[in-house]
Amino acid sequence: MLFSGLPTRQESKGDVQRLSSSDLVMHFFGQQTLQSYRAHETILNQGDCTGYVFILVRGWTERRLGLPDGRCQTLSFGMPGDLYCTDLRARAPVNYTVSTITPVTIAIVGKLEFRAVLTGNPSLSRAFWREQQASLAIQQRWTGMLGLLGATEKVAHLFCEIYKRQEHRGGTRDGACVFPMTQTQIARACGLTQVHTNRTIQDLRRRGLIALRSRRLVVSDFEALARLAQYDCGYLDGENAPTKAACATV
Amino acid sequence: MLFSGLPTRQESKGDVQRLSSSDLVMHFFGQQTLQSYRAHETILNQGDCTGYVFILVRGWTERRLGLPDGRCQTLSFGMPGDLYCTDLRARAPVNYTVSTITPVTIAIVGKLEFRAVLTGNPSLSRAFWREQQASLAIQQRWTGMLGLLGATEKVAHLFCEIYKRQEHRGGTRDGACVFPMTQTQIARACGLTQVHTNRTIQDLRRRGLIALRSRRLVVSDFEALARLAQYDCGYLDGENAPTKAACATV
């Protein structure tokens, strides 16, 4: 999911309606098996069937779709709190490859156990349904962005998204946040070449919209960046109505 | 959903595991309110909040994402059996606009009623979860296609998808099926201009891969078309493992 980690707020455990799915998993499943990976390792291969749901506990991941001819496209970046393999059928193959960008730790829960707990907890089910809805909304948004935006707008959009995701988790300070992706990885996410991504980033820098070095992103004027990227936060929390953008042509 | 209508098979009503969601809705909710629309009408506006889930019973629809500046991108085409507004929170806004391509009839179910029935039916819940997973997989696939493919491949991919969706419902004969979308609508789905879409379609025609006239698509050699489009049926049914496409770069 491009933005699965909904706002992590300080709440009582009882307020299930507002907890994020990863919180819920921790809450309901207690101790899980943990696994660690180094940077640039593959966690899951397109086509793999696994009997587990897993939760990203530490680090950043990249979810990619590969084509028969070898090209590949990044579908989303993962950060702590994101869930993978939520198709609960025992032998459901995954349609994407997940690999690590930084060192990563994941927690694993068996699908059987997962299903059993879900069945007994309507509120947990609802929370997962919601999260799933959010994932779909985000993927739809990203589909739109890839189809509609120019290179600069796409890259700016990605910066907005990564920044906001971290802001919601309290991961920003003075307009700065972590940004571990290389230009090549940004390029794969935006459907551009690495070379053009570089041109684009420099353009954004020249315009004073961002600063990016040593895995650190600084956004001094978020509004301006969002305007350029046509970035609309609405779709993230799903509570606020998104911009009613009229669509002229029918 | 680009391919929400999973194969419609002849099964006993009891075999819930294999029924499609729309079948299930019909099964569990019986009589619904029906509404009809003419071609080129808008059913739902981006930002609307509605208390209903609805099922496309007759006709074709287009789901679009609009941008503040007026541009818009088609996220998926809908055909009978597809569901909309599956976010079951009472006041969840939709992130897209749905409008009709042909005359359309939809069936409507109140979200409250929907939730109540879901809660009492774990198997129904599971079926919906599955469908939701499928939608996400399809949207991911489409994200990848928009990012990776060239114009000809994209258009070919769309033809493959529409053809296969209808084949699964028994809607094809001798390699032909209905195709009600205009070139402008195809263009919006593929992130291309109408002019270039036209060039592309003529190219596909010249190569003998498709015939397209008077809302009718003929695919004489599906394999060849699929090869060009890098189209992989795997992701549709979710049972077969998708092609294990190695992704060279990590």
Next chain:
DNA sequence: GCGTGCCATTAACATAGGTTGGATATGCAA
């Protein structure tokens, strides 16, 4: 049967972004 309007088709021209290949920088390991 004749307009009216949408849709498909062409052509000429403009440009965003891809490709190649190589030069610097930066970080990590020995």
Next chain:
DNA sequence: TTGCATATCCAACCTATGTTAATGGCACGC
């Protein structure tokens, strides 16, 4: 400190796709 690998940056060139604008065809209503 040196060396190697990875990442960034740069320039010259090329091509796919966008833009604009005009024409022809077909379907539908009058």
